[in-house]
Amino acid sequence: MGTNYLRCNAGRTAAAAAVLLLAGVMVLVTPLSAGAANHKGIAVGSEAVVSGTWKATAATTSMTFTTNTFQTSMITNTGTIALSAISYKVTISNPASGTPTFKVFACAVAWVSNLCSGGAGTQAGATLAKNTTTTVSSTVVPAVAGNVYLQIEPASVTSSVTVTLGTSIAAPAQLRAAVKTNQ
Amino acid sequence: MSLHTRTRNKPRRHGKAMVAGLFAASVGLLTTAGVYAALSGVATGSEAVASGTLNLTLSADVGAGFSNFVGKMAPGDTDNVYVNLNNTGTLASAAGMTLWVAGTPANALTNGTAPGEGLTVTATQCSVAWTLATGVCSGTTTPILATAQISTMNTSGTAVSLSNVPSLAASTGQVAHVQVSLGLVGTETSTNGVAPTPTIQGLSTTLAYTFTEQQRTGIATNQ
Numbered sequence: 001m002g003t004n005y006l007r008c009n010a011g012r013t014a015a016a017a018a019v020l021l022l023a024g025v026m027v028l029v030t031p032l033s034a035g036a037a038n039h040k041g042i043a044v045g046s047e048a049v050v051s052g053t054w055k056a057t058a059a060t061t062s063m064t065f066t067t068n069t070f071q072t073s074m075i076t077n078t079g080t081i082a083l084s085a086i087s088y089k090v091t092i093s094n095p096a097s098g099t100p101t102f103k104v105f106a107c108a109v110a111w112v113s114n115l116c117s118g119g120a121g122t123q124a125g126a127t128l129a130k131n132t133t134t135t136v137s138s139t140v141v142p143a144v145a146g147n148v149y150l151q152i153e154p155a156s157v158t159s160s161v162t163v164t165l166g167t168s169i170a171a172p173a174q175l176r177a178a179v180k181t182n183q
Numbered sequence: 184m185s186l187h188t189r190t191r192n193k194p195r196r197h198g199k200a201m202v203a204g205l206f207a208a209s210v211g212l213l214t215t216a217g218v219y220a221a222l223s224g225v226a227t228g229s230e231a232v233a234s235g236t237l238n239l240t241l242s243a244d245v246g247a248g249f250s251n252f253v254g255k256m257a258p259g260d261t262d263n264v265y266v267n268l269n270n271t272g273t274l275a276s277a278a279g280m281t282l283w284v285a286g287t288p289a290n291a292l293t294n295g296t297a298p299g300e301g302l303t304v305t306a307t308q309c310s311v312a313w314t315l316a317t318g319v320c321s322g323t324t325t326p327i328l329a330t331a332q333i334s335t336m337n338t339s340g341t342a343v344s345l346s347n348v349p350s351l352a353a354s355t356g357q358v359a360h361v362q363v364s365l366g367l368v369g370t371e372t373s374t375n376g377v378a379p380t381p382t383i384q385g386l387s388t389t390l391a392y393t394f395t396e397q398q399r400t401g402i403a404t405n406q
Contacts (some may be wrong), residue, residue, distance in 0.1 A: 057375060
């Protein structure tokens with residue numbers, strides 16, 4: 001046991017000496033490369049950026065009318081950018097009978113007894129006919145994380161007719177005014 | 184007992200033999216070198232040489248400089264930062280300088296995956312320091328980079344050449360007061376609360392602006 005230890009030690013000593021000798025020779029024969037600089041001056045700066053989002057959802061997207069009773073839908077700004085306008089895609093089905101028409105009104109607060117703060121609210125677009133798909137826009141917009149309220153006001157409903165409601169927000173036209181920041 | 188002693192001494196003799204061999208080899212190499220030196224004729228002259236330096240530094244001109252954060256950027260927004268590019272070396276740079284901007288992580292803000300959309304950069308030099316409050320140059324402005332999509336210059340291989348960089352190209356010690364304008368182009372529509380795919384909305388990235396100057400051309404001197 002003791003013998004093996006001594007042999008191993010001697011072998012390691014010899015190997016280490018050989019490695020050192022080889023390393024020395026390598027240093028001697030390696031050409032100097034001090035002139036290999038890239039001859040460039042480089043400066044780097046950084047800044048972090050986050051983009052906002054612009055989107056809105058309708059709480060009620062489909063309404064079926066069998067009478068001329070008004071119905072409402074709450075619109076929520078689920079984005080992070082304030083809006084200047086919002087569009088609604090309104091699709092009206094083709095009823096079995098009759099020629100109903102519809103109007104879309106927006107209000108910044110919830111409708112009470114068909115009134116917007118005691119008034120009629122702001123109409124989005126014109127009067128809409130049956131069997132059509134129309135995109136109307138409104139400048140009554142919800143604040144970020146806030147709501148506006150639509151009221152769909154039918155007329156001349158004689159049989160079941162469905163109104164489907166969708167939202168769309170186009171950048172940059174329907175976003176807040178551009179901001180210029182100096183910092 | 185005697186056998187035990189022999190087994191101890193034998194390895195020592197081997198080790199000594201190896202060390203002796205290495206010593207002899209070293210002596211042989213040194214002797215050879217000595218003989219070579221002895222056979223050489225040597226003449227010595229001397230000259231002093233000092234190498235120049237090529238340094239480009241980036242610091243805030245006015246305001247926060249690049250150490251800023253731009254949050255909730257909307258299409259059409261502009262964020263201006265004001266930096267000084269300073270040639271602090273002892274060597275003039277060659278006329279011209281390049282800039283590339285990398286985004287980490289790379290996403291639709293910087294890599295062009297949302298066609299026609301993403302971040303843009305514009306650079307303008309002012310002959311004096313910029314006025315932070317107004318973003319106005321009270322001296323003379325010189326455009327050095329027209330508005331460019333970052334997606335077109337997001338690698339070192341696609342670095343763009345800055346134009347009209349006289350103060351940096353001329354000589355050492357010169358400072359360029361540069362306004363770097365970051366813009367966002369966005370033309371997409373979100374429908375029913377859902378952004379399109381791909382989208383530039385709700386993304387974050389850290390932009391690294393890399394300015395690079397080249398050393399002036401080499402000079403041959405006869406003296």
